[in-house]
Amino acid sequence: MIKVKGIEESDFKLGMYAIVTGIAAVSMWFAISFYARAIGVGEDEIVSTIGTVFFLASVFLGRRLAQLWLENGVNVSFGMLTGIGFSVLTCIGWIFNHGDRPFVNRPALNLLMYWLPFLAASIALGLFIKLTRSIGQKKLKEAQTDAAHSQSELQLLQSQLSPHFLFNTLNNLYGLSITRHEKIPPLLLKLSELLRYSVYSSGETFVPLKDELAYIENYIEFEKIRIGERLVLANDIEKINNPAVKIAPMLLIVFIENAFKHSKNTADEKIYIEFSLKIWGNSILFYIKNSHNKTKKENNNFDKNSGFGMVNVTKRLALLYPGQHDLTIENEETTYVVNLRLKVK
Structure with a gap:
């Protein structure tokens, strides 16, 4: 049986993605379930399932948007990452604050004020993860290039x-x-x-x-x-x-x-x-x-x-x-x- 290295690496990455996604999904399901119970939402299991699917889809949407940014040559700076991270924390803070202080007799607006920040936080989290990973990969490649250059220069000097x-x-x-x-x-x-x-x-x-x-x-x-x-x-x-x-x-x-x-x-x-x-x-x-x-x-x-x-x-x-x-x-x-x-x- 002949195994191709590229295929093996691809299968390994897919397996890792599946494991990480599974852990994130289970964790998010319990988090939403606890939150729904705390604010008195009925049928918390259905809400948790819908919220988990919504969260994962939004995170992957954020990762896709980040990929498009990178392909279009957008320069990712530390300030940009800080802003995205702050947006995630702000949206999460609003969700918990609004859970304690909902609008009186405004169920539709309350629903919007729950789901809109949740959507924004999920997309921003996907952006943050992808952009942070891309910066890490870029720095690793630069370090590998510098190391290869130093090694070739050293070999030339020694020769x-x-x-x-x-x-x-x-x-x-x-x-x-x-x-x-x-x-x-x-x-x-x-x-x-x-x-x-x-x-x-x-x-x-x-x-x-x-x-x-x-x-x-x-x-x-x-x-x-x-x-x-x-x-x-x-x-x-x-x-x-x-x-x-x-x-x-x-x-x-x-x-x-x-x-x-x-x-x-x-x-x-x-x-x-x-x-x-x-x-x-x-x-x-x-x-x-x-x-x-x-x-x-x-x-x-x-x-x-x-x-x-x-x-x-x-x-x-x-x-x-x-x-x-x-x-x-x-x-x-x-x-x-x-x-x-x-x-x-």
């Missing part, structure tokens, strides 16, 4: 991680192949390890922090080989073995790459870099400081791409840690400092 890293690394290797070619073999070995991680981890939204730190340590070893004795490095990384503590992949490496890249362009004899990473409460605290020359401009063919990594990481932070991160950057004349707080995932 750019490996090429960006490879671009920077090949640029460095090119310079070394001319001046210190003997360093190329060990650098290529480290590069293969780094690329393996960057390729396979960049497809994940979050990875264990311990894996990310192992990658960072590999990168630092790579830079030590490349720079040599000119590097003065101080790092304080907390040992983290818990695989449940996670972080967005290739996030911290952008700041570390920038530190090495910009500090080596100073005229100083030594390159000074220090950084630390700690777990504090429910947060990851990351700090990095490097020496640099704020006024010195890099002179190579890749300057136009130098800000790519920071733009990328800022967008990823906004997508992956909305309201869950603090990033401060201090760009002084001779030092560049980054402080980053992330909520542990």
Whole structure:
């Protein structure tokens, strides 16, 4: 037997409508019956049945009117919903008030004053239900669209991680192949390890922090080989073995790459870099400081791409840690400092 998903969903909705309509009908029948007895109306069972049918028909009429409004592009505002809701309450209040104070010797007018507000309240209730539901569905669709857009943007940003890293690394290797070619073999070995991680981890939204730190340590070893004795490095990384503590992949490496890249362009004899990473409460605290020359401009063919990594990481932070991160950057004349707080995932 072949089942069509659309038909199954339609049958489910019809079943739910039937259940909700049945509950509403029974509830309304008893409510009208109690009201009829309270104001002394005879044959309350017949009145209750007629009132219930009248109520359900009016509610569905109100829903149909709301559907026509929506199809004609009527803008549903909070003020409109408030007005409709107030109308329902006003009509119900009038019905109860008129039940206590009917017109004397005016049976026809009394009947009109019962049924007209009841009709208006029922139609307005149908309008209110349909319009409120349509607003909820609209907001849900907008949220789903935003989520899909954010996910596609995140996937695009993550797909750019490996090429960006490879671009920077090949640029460095090119310079070394001319001046210190003997360093190329060990650098290529480290590069293969780094690329393996960057390729396979960049497809994940979050990875264990311990894996990310192992990658960072590999990168630092790579830079030590490349720079040599000119590097003065101080790092304080907390040992983290818990695989449940996670972080967005290739996030911290952008700041570390920038530190090495910009500090080596100073005229100083030594390159000074220090950084630390700690777990504090429910947060990851990351700090990095490097020496640099704020006024010195890099002179190579890749300057136009130098800000790519920071733009990328800022967008990823906004997508992956909305309201869950603090990033401060201090760009002084001779030092560049980054402080980053992330909520542990």
